Amino acid sequence: MSDYIDLNGAEQSFGDTEAQREVRENDRQYVFHSWSAQGAINPxxxxxxxxxxxxxxxxxxxxxxxxxxxxxxxxxxHPGLVKAIQDQAGRLATIQPAMANDVRGELAKRIVEHSFEGARSVFFTNGGADAVEYAVRMARHHTGRQKVLARYRSYHGSTSTAITLTGEPRRWANGTLDAGVVHFHGPYPYRSVFYSETPEQETERALAHLRATIELEGPATIAAIILESVTGTNGILIPTPGYLAGVRALCDEFGILLIADEVMAGFGRTGHWFAFQAFDVHPDLVTFAKGVNSGYVPLGGVVISEAVHQTFDQKPFPGGLTYSGHPLGAAAGVATFDIFEDEGxxxxxxxxxxxxxxxxxxxxxxxxxxxxxxxxxxxxxxxxxxxxxxxxxxxxxxxxxxxxxxxxxxxxxxxxxxxxxxxxxxxxxxxxxxxxxxxxxxxxxxxxxxxxxxxxxxxxxx
The missing domain is CATH 3.90.1150.10 (Aspartate Aminotransferase, domain 1)
Known part of the structure; x- marks a missing residue:
């Protein structure tokens, strides 16, 4: 009985030093790895x-x-995801995004129905970083404003605007690629920058800080506030009581869009389809990727509210991707919804x-x-x-x-x-x-x- 199947489809057993040597050699000779000094790693x-x-x-x-x-x-x-990809490849491997496609439309419909009240449509991307890029672009066109507020202790991706929005050290070496980004502090009771003594006090002071940031930056210059509904890599920071609702209220007060970054926390990670659903808050735009199909085929996207969707009803949206809503990725996404339901x-x-x-x-x-x-x-x-x-x-x-x-x-x-x-x-x-x-x-x-x-x-x- 074989232990694994190799590159050529042959059955192999563990302990094959020659096979491992070849994998290591090809990786070290030809693969350029992210976030790494190439000579200091050994994957x-x-x-x-x-x-x-x-x-x-x-x-x-x-x-x-x-x-x-x-x-x-x-x-x-997962056999359900593997089969969905195989079946889709057998009937239609790919089709350009300007054409209507059954599996792409079905996945968009399911995402909209499981997201937030007022959601209208989905723009598909190749992953989370470009989902953030496009969500910000939509917010800027919708509002006619340029600034976007993002929190410290956040990660939003490594492309230009996304890495500038990121509020942790991976941003530093990349400089300021998007001059319209402003950072602010969110709640973190264990290491409170507001010297709070209770979660409720942390909420009050964090919202006061955000209000001051908005006022000092100029509300009429701010298109959106983006935040991870539950902060991921930077600490699994759960919003303190009333915080997300308070951010939503500030956005409403000043005509600012709320972008919920659900790339990591979405699709069941917190026990909800989207993490913001536990806090009874409705964003204007939602970015997703990762869990939408468990990464079996690259896929991400933006869930778009009715109001933002209508901005581009008669005016073209200036952006697109060759692989937007790729049928193989979408098929795995539809299967994800089925599996979630079937397996509870x-x-x-x-x-x-x-x-x-x-x-x-x-x-x-x-x-x-x-x-x-x-x-x-x-x-x-x-x-x-x-x-x-x-x-x-x-x-x-x-x-x-x-x-x-x-x-x-x-x-x-x-x-x-x-x-x-x-x-x-x-x-x-x-x-x-x-x-x-x-x-x-x-x-x-x-x-x-x-x-x-x-x-x-x-x-x-x-």
Whole structure:
């Protein structure tokens, strides 16, 4: 019985050093990797993925607690997604976006029906970054204004406007590619820049800060405010009570559009189709990608309100993409909706988050002095690590690299050595497994994290 199928469709067994050597060699010779110094990396060759696991060429098994890049919501090789792509390829592999296509229209219809009251249409993109680019372009044309406000501790993509909107270190080296972007602080009670003592106070002060930013920048110059409904890579920051509603009210007051970035948090990650739905807030534009089809085929998009849609009813929209709404990606998207319903994905995500992950992480926080705070919802959680639980000094400095990042890297290495591939960012281990994960595997992964945190505990008090 074979362990995996190679590039040529041949059955192979783990432990083939020649096959692994060739994969490594081709990667290092010809592949240019993102966010990396090319000579300082050694990517792990992967031979196989199935369900919530993947294997390297030596047969080392990893429990995928990061859903790759928090996109593999339905896991590796889900038969329903694979079949949908195969069937679509067999009947119509591709067609240009200027033509009407059955599967593209069906997916747009389902997304609109599952998004927000007042949603009208979907503009499809190739991924999350270009979804953000186009959402901002739509907002600017609709309002006739140029500025866009975005939060610090955010990530919106690596293309020009998207990376300028991003409020974390990956923006720095890219300069200011979009001069119309202004950053502001959002709520983060554990490390409040507003010196708040309660979540409610954090909301009040964060909204006051946003109002001041709007007034000082000039309301008539601001097209949109963009924010991750639940902040992803930068900490799984859940909006404090009333915050999103307060942002919506400020947008309404000043004629500003609200763009909800749901690229990471959307499509079931928080136990809702979209994360903003838990807060009873209606955006004007919603960006999505990743979980719409678990990344099986590149696909993203913008959900557009009736008002914005009407702006372009008689006036052409100045933008487009060759692969907008690609039938193979759309077919996997339609299948995603079917699978969510058939397998009760949203209900199980809420159940596992409330009954398993939350209680267990709170136990872990009590046990380990290196854990400053745990927070999250659904299957989207963060464990924030500290060197001093009283002062909340982070385990490693902000944006640490090299030797300064060694304590955190040691924790990550302990997870991998135990067979868990974690979602690691900054001072946080973040829990984001595929939404199909079994309770048994979820507990197994949390057990591994529990054990790995003993490594972090060794740095407390140093």
């Amino acid at each position: 792990l060759p992967i031979a196989k993925g199935e369900g919530v696991r993947f294997w390297d060429y030596d047969g080392t098994e990893y429990l995928d607690f990061s859903s790759q890049l928090v996109n593999l919501n339905l896991g590796h090789q 994905i949203l209900e199980r995500v809420r159940d596992l988050g409330e009954r398993v992950v939350g209680p267990r992480l709170r136990e872990i926080a009590e046990k380990h002095p290196s854990v400053g705070e745990v927070r999250g919802t659904g299957l989207f959680w963060a464990i924030e690590l500290v060197k001093d639980p009283d002062t909340r000094e982070p385990l490693i400095p902000f944006n640490a690299a090299g030797e300064a990042a060694a304590p955190f890297n040691a924790v990550v290495a302990a997870c991998k050595q135990a067979g868990l591939w974690p979602f690691a960012a900054g001072n946080r281990l973040q829990v984001a497994p595929p939404l199909i994960i079994s309770e048994e595997d979820l507990v197994k992964g949390l057990d591994i994290i529990d054990e790995a945190l003993n490594v972090a505990d060794g740095y407390v008090g140093e």
